[in-house]
Amino acid sequence: MTLAHATAAQDRGAATAEAPREFLTFTLGSEEYGVDILKVQEIRGYDTVTRIPDTPAFIKGVINLRGTIVPVVDMRLKFRLEQADYNVFTVMIILNVAQRVVGMVVDGVSDVLQLSAEQICPAPELGGAVGSRFVTGIGTLDARMLILVDIEKLMSSPEMALVDTAALH
Amino acid sequence: MAIDIARFHQAFFEESFERADAMEQALLQLDVSADNGEVVNDIFRAAHSIKGGAATFGFAAVAGFTHHLETLLDRIRAGQRAVDAGVVELMLRSADHVRGLLVAARDTREHDAELSATLQRALQAALSGDAAPADVAAPSPMPDVSARASGWSISFIPAPDLFRSGNDPLRILRELAELGTLRSELGFATTTPAFADMDAESCYARWQLQLQTQAGESEVRELFAWVEDECELRIEALTAQAATAPMASAPAVEQAVAALVDVAADAAQAKPADKIVPIAAARPASVAVKNPAAALDSSIRVSTSKIDGLINLVGELVITQASLSQFAQGLDPLGHERLLSAVQQLEHTTRRLQETVMSTRMLPIDSVFSRFPRMVHDLAARLNKQVRLQTVGEGTELDKSVIEKIGDPLTHLVRNSIDHGIESPEDRLRAGKPAQGTVTLRAAHQAGQIMIEIADDGRGLSRQRIIDKARSNGIAVADNASDADVWNLIFAPGFSTAAEVTDVSGRGVGMDVVKRNILSLGGQVELSSVEGAGATVRIRLPLTLAIVDGMSVAVGDDIYILPLSSVVECLQPATVQIRSIGHEATVVAVRSEYLPLIDLHRCFGVGAPARAPQDSILVVVEAEGRKVALQLDELLGQQQVVIKSLESNYRRLRAFSGATILGDGRVALILDIVELVRSAGRAAAA
Incomplete structure (x- = not known):
């Protein structure tokens, strides 16, 4: 079931305030994104998801993650990428954001990168598919360009419809 | 340190x-x-x-x-x-x-x-x-505060082993000196050994102190609080009255008391078993069952979060075990005999483990009932009524989460019984009843549920008064309405029949809240009454909120759970039973009742139903007194499911009260029947 069992985020310690930060990179279509590794709980293969009636299409449903019910969103559907296939290579990043656990389906997970402060440029006005509000900066490493996303802010934003807000009811 | x-x-x-x-x-x-x-x-x-x-x-x-x-x-x-x-x-x-x-x-x-x-x-x-x-x-023994002493004469004789408990008499003396002017006289016990034979860790000294202060006796006594049990302490006022004879007898009294305590302690030590019996005999039967248990039980305090963690883990274990069993079923029994028997053993043990862990969350309902004697006592005194509270079945156990939530509704009902039900002593005597009214709280297990009954032998509900009151509130009531329907009016919001509003009850908020609270716990309330002889409220509740008896059903490829408590019946309708009303709505006739038909396929967006209503299964469910028929594809089975919250990681969903994990590890959603029935009502109204 589990492809890779990432070390629990907390175990890595929080003693990296000044040190280079680590990012988990993943791809959505042709763009490469990075999220703070401390928000990532684990990476899993895509597996049976229970559909929830009457929810937006990008909410794939809920899964059983060792006894807890965890919602799964497909970022490819959310950002209207052309293709969203589910096969043995499809992966789910399990995130730990805002005291919740959320699964996020992406095209692929690349690697974990260290970026020092000088490798991170401020965010431009355009934020790729994700939207500039959630982009914290652009990371550059050799020829690669990473869009760094504030995943906590994104996942708890009303447009993801993952969190109860007064407006929803 | x-x-x-x-x-x-x-x-x-x-x-x-x-x-x-x-x-x-x-x-x-x-x-x-x-x-x-x-x-x-x-x-x-x-x-x-x-x-x-x-x-x-x-x-x-x-x-x-x-x-x-x-x-x-x-x-x-x-x-x-x-x-x-x-x-x-x-x-x-x-x-x-x-x-x-x-x-x-x-x-x-x-x-x-x-x-x-x-x-x-x-x-x-x-x-x-x-x-x-x-x-x-x-x-x-305690000089009156008004005759405040100008000081205190203190005789302080520490026990020899005072030092061993880490106390320092000099510290006390220093603190005493801070209260005023202290004069101390050091003395020694007559039994003090020769200096060479003295034990360095024993205290032989004793003090006679005179303290000139404005401080009260309690303040002085407080300084000795640490050593109180390890010394002979006599505090006497230094006033003129204090010097008179009666004061001298105080020590005698104290000694007598001390002797009494000793006797009691000895008795307790010598014959613990004998000690319990008289207590038990002297009290009502219910207490007798409980007390020895309390005395003999060895128990530890555990935080509920630990128990909840344990329950979650066991829940996971059950799921893993179920998928293991399912996997093992596909194996050839011949080659895997030992594996199969081990899997069976695991299943057995897991089930017992789950039951045991669940039972650690169960508490006797006594923890709720025990708050009532005091309330009844106070309330009866305030209302000038004589009320006796009788409790039956305090040992009945139910889940802590239910216990926490049932307290307020019960309090309300008991209060109502005393305020509205029980008459004044004069009225009761006139009606030929004993002056003292009785309110009975009864709890019992019944068919996997807990039944709680609040009964009084008061005046009962007055049918006519309720009807009059309902009409004056603008609620239409037929003259020939059944008793049950009339009693149900009491649960309508803003309804109160109390002739005058007291500070106890009668403001008309309450019974509707009581009913709502109980419904939200998955319970039911019913009322019965005989005018002049008393009223009874019966509450049925699930034993736990963590597990529900469910019926698993298939709709398309998805599996859903229906709470069994709301299922009335399952049927395969004949074509004549299905009628459509207008363009959209369909009803089904079940024994002269027309029930709205909800097609779960359409409701859940699974696409058109594979079968016509008459070829599929209908499940009639009931909530809040209304019934609807749900159309679905298949009944898969009946099982106890562990309720998992959708809200902890996701959010509340309309139409689903939670989720559970099936034997194969898949998640199934639990239908919220109340919401379904309501939405059917809304659709009909639209």
């Missing part, structure tokens, strides 16, 4: 609140006429423990006040003070105040010093005022 004493505070408060509760319960058992020896001992022990703990942790207000209560109890225990209703009332108020002081100490708030002083005076008055006739000569 400083010990952080604060980390013991929580345990102290937990225990003290329990003791305060125990004290209150015992106080309510005090019978004015009968011999109360054991009960008084119980109360005394509770008060003493609170005082001791409070002094240790430096909660002076609690310790100081409890000391006065303890003194009075001590007199009663020694038979020097008769128990009458006034004293019981005073002690109940004092017990409340002790609780209040504990709360203040816990929240580090200011305590109600004024109330402390008032009650303290009342306690002292009770002490000095009317001592039992047999003891006329006994003086007031």
Whole structure:
């Protein structure tokens, strides 16, 4: 079931305030994104998801993650990428954001990168598919360009419809 | 090396609140006429423990006040003070105040010093005022506050092993000196050995102290709180009155009391079994069952979060075990005999483990019932009624989460029974009933549910008054409405038949809230009444909120769970039973009732149903008195499912009350029948 069992985020310690930060990179279509590794709980293969009636299409449903019910969103559907296939290579990043656990389906997970402060440029006005509000900066490493996303802010934003807000009811 | 004493505070408060509760319960058992020896001992022990703990942790207000209560109890225990209703009332108020002081100490708030002083005076008055006739000569042991002494003469004789408990008499003397001018005289016991034979760790010294101060006795006594049990302590006022003869007899009384305590302690040590029997015999049967258990049980305190963690883990284990079993079923039994028998064994053990862990969350309903004797006592006194509370089946166990939520609705119902149900003593006598009314609380297990009954033998519900009241509130009622329908009106919002609004009840909020609370717990309420003979409210509740009996059903490829408690019947309708109304709505005729038909395929967006209604299965469900028929594809089975929250990681969903994990590890959603029925109603109204 589990492809890779990432070390629990907390175990890595929080003693990296000044040190280079680590990012988990993943791809959505042709763009490469990075999220703070401390928000990532684990990476899993895509597996049976229970559909929830009457929810937006990008909410794939809920899964059983060792006894807890965890919602799964497909970022490819959310950002209207052309293709969203589910096969043995499809992966789910399990995130730990805002005291919740959320699964996020992406095209692929690349690697974990260290970026020092000088490798991170401020965010431009355009934020790729994700939207500039959630982009914290652009990371550059050799020829690669990473869009760094504030995943906590994104996942708890009303447009993801993952969190109860007064407006929803 | 400083010990952080604060980390013991929580345990102290937990225990003290329990003791305060125990004290209150015992106080309510005090019978004015009968011999109360054991009960008084119980109360005394509770008060003493609170005082001791409070002094240790430096909660002076609690310790100081409890000391006065303890003194009075001590007199009663020694038979020097008769128990009458006034004293019981005073002690109940004092017990409340002790609780209040504990709360203040816990929240580090200011305590109600004024109330402390008032009650303290009342306690002292009770002490000095009317001592039992047999003891006329006994003086007031506590000098009245009004005759405040100019100082105190203190005789302080530490026990030899005082040092071993880490106490330093000199520290006490230094603190005493801070209160005023201290004159001390050092002495030694007559049994003091020669210097060479002295044990360096024993205390042979004793002090005769004279303290000139404005401080009260309690303040002085407080300084000795740590060593109180390890010394002979005599504090006498230095005033002129204090020098008179009666004061001299105080030590005698104290010695007598001490002797009594010793005897009691010896008896307890010598024959523990014998000790229990008389207690049990002297009390109502229900208490008898409980008390020895409490005495013999060895128990530990565990935080609920740990138990919840355990329950979650066991839940996961059950799921893993189920998928293992499912996998093992596909194996050839011939080649895998040992594996298969091990899997079977695992299944057995897992089930037992789950039952055991679940039972750790179960508490006897007594923890709810125990709050009522006091409430009934106070309420009856305020309303000038005579009410006896009878409880049956306090040992019935149910889940802690249910217990926490059932308290308020029950309180409301009991209050209603006393306020509206039970008549005044005169009215009761006129009606040929005993002056004392009875309210009965009964709990029992019934078919996997718990049944709680609140019954009174009061005037019962008046059909005519309810109908009149409903009509004046603009609710239409037919003259020939069934009794059940009429009683149900009581649960309508804003309904109250009380002729006048009292501060107890009658404001018309309440019964609807009670009903809503109980429904939200997955329970039911029903009412029955005989005019003139009393009313009974019956509540049925699930034993736990963590598990539900479910029916798993298939809709398309998805599996859903229907709570079994709301399923009325399943049927395969004949074509003639299905009627469509207008373009959209369909109804099904079930025994002369037309029920709205909800097609779950359409409702859940699974696409068009594969079959026509008459070829598929209908499940009739009921909620809030309304029924609807759900059309689905298949009934898969019936099973207990563990309810998992959708909200902890996701959000509340309309139409689903939660989710569960099936044997194969998949998630299935649990339908919220109440919401489904409501939405059917809304669709019909639109």
